[in-house]
Amino acid sequence: MNKRISSFLALAAVLITIVYVWHDQRPPVLAQVTWDDVIAEARTGGYRIITTEALAEIYDKSPSDLMLIDTRQEWEYRTGHIKGALNFSMAPTWWARWQKADDLEAFLGPDKARTLVFY
Numbered sequence: 001m002n003k004r005i006s007s008f009l010a011l012a013a014v015l016i017t018i019v020y021v022w023h024d025q026r027p028p029v030l031a032q033v034t035w036d037d038v039i040a041e042a043r044t045g046g047y048r049i050i051t052t053e054a055l056a057e058i059y060d061k062s063p064s065d066l067m068l069i070d071t072r073q074e075w076e077y078r079t080g081h082i083k084g085a086l087n088f089s090m091a092p093t094w095w096a097r098w099q100k101a102d103d104l105e106a107f108l109g110p111d112k113a114r115t116l117v118f119y
Contacts (some may be wrong), residue, residue, distance in 0.1 A: 028093055056118060069118045
């Protein structure tokens with residue numbers, strides 16, 4: 001009887017490990033985001049949405065007032081980015097944002113006056 005229980009517990013442990021590893025390693029499933037979702041998140045977070053044209057105008061007038069942050073992976077950043085942009089890789093999940101909150105604060109620095117542009 002003890003051998004049966006031990007075998008069952010070993011099998012359960014193996015199955016739990018397999019399920020955990022599979023769940024942890026699977027790619028995130030991203031929901032389709034609508035423009036209304038973007039606007040709602042901007043209102044909630046206190047962000048301002050600007051057009052590409054408005055950004056180009058600000059960039060042409062005074063690029064030093066902007067901090068452009070490319071949030072793509074580092075290899076994507078290396079393939080091409082807006083001149084002067086800095087790379088801060090971040091996955092588009094709440095977990096990634098929560099994990100990197102302190103790193104992002106250090107990356108942005110103390111200057112609160114400049115405009116931040118994440119893309």
